Amino acid sequence: MAQISTPLATSYTSRTGSGAVQAAAHPAAKHDPEAAASSAPSHIRAVPAGTEARGFVLYVGIDEEKAENDGTELGSIVSQIKALVAQLAPSSETYAAVALAPRGSGGRDVDVVRLALQDPAALAKHRQTPDPADRAHDxxxxxxxRKRVLLDNDSANLTYKEFExxxxxxxxxxxxxxxxxxITALWSASDEDIPNERTIDVHVRRLRxxxxxYEDIVRTVRGVGYRFDRHADVSVRQTSTPSPDLF
Structure with a gap:
């Protein structure tokens, strides 16, 4: 399950992503504004006044088993889509993420991906149904x-990076x-505060x-790194809105 996107401040949507690609690739659209307008699908929403389109999001719903049955794998699909975008628009930038969910959690793949990657429309629909698991838990x-940690029903108030x-x-x-x-997974090359292997211990110490x-749920493996150990008093919720992870 993959997402290809460029950074968006705001977004507008198309009911069928292929229509948007066809309109952009239409030969007449490059030279004739009227032809471009007439060839554009009517179901694509107009960009609101005062804004400009900066990219698009494509949600692809397919799990590893389905990809294997189709004779491919997720990594190959992502690579080929990115290559196609680079061919169509060499100046474009792409970013890919995979949505992870517990095995057997059910639901349509594309809906799971949209929830995991924080699609506003999908989140709004999801929030209309109360979560029965959202109750007191020691x-x-x-x-x-929901990107949060509760300790005996009180918020742990982790920073974004600590939660990551x-x-x-x-x-x-x-x-x-x-x-x-x-370090490689959680910090990008453009970050100003990239830790080294010594200072990553400081981040872990702050988290603990x-x-x-309950600090011992994050274990130190001496000379190697860190490990999460689940205890009887630890509950991990990931049933409705799985969390994205970098691909």
Whole structure:
């Protein structure tokens, strides 16, 4: 399940993404504004006044098993879509993400992807239905859907990066993650405050301090890195809105 996008401040949508591609690629549209207007699908919403289109989002719903049955894999699909975009518009920038969900969680793949990648329309529809699991719970509640951590029903008030760090470990439960992998996965080359393998320990220490008496859910594997260990008093919620992870 993959998303290809460029950064968007605001967005507008098309009911059928292929129509937008066809309009952009139509030969007459490059030279004749009237032809471009007439060839554009009527169902594409006009860009609001005072704004400009900066890119688009394409949601692709397909799990690993379906991709394998089709004789391909998610990585190959992503690579080919990115290559096509680069061919059509060499000046374009692309970004890809994969939406992760627990096995057997059900639902249409494309809906799962839209929720995971925070599509506003999908989130609005989802919020109309109360979550029966949203109730008092002693211990630790790591809610990947809503990006929050509760400690005995009180918010842990993690920073964005602290939550990302915990989420990365939770999604790889039981596996020891090296410091170098955490840095590569959670910080981009353009970040100004990229830690080194020594200072990543500071980030982990701050995370643990906010976990209070439950700090031992993030284990140190001496000389290697860190691991998330689930305890009986730890609940991880990821049933309705799975969390995206970098591809």
């Amino acid at each position: 211990g630790v509640v790591i809610d990947l859907s 760090l915990l989420q990365y470990l939770v999604l790889r439960e039981g596996r020891t993650i090296e410091r170098a992998e955490l 301090s906010k976990l209070g008496s």
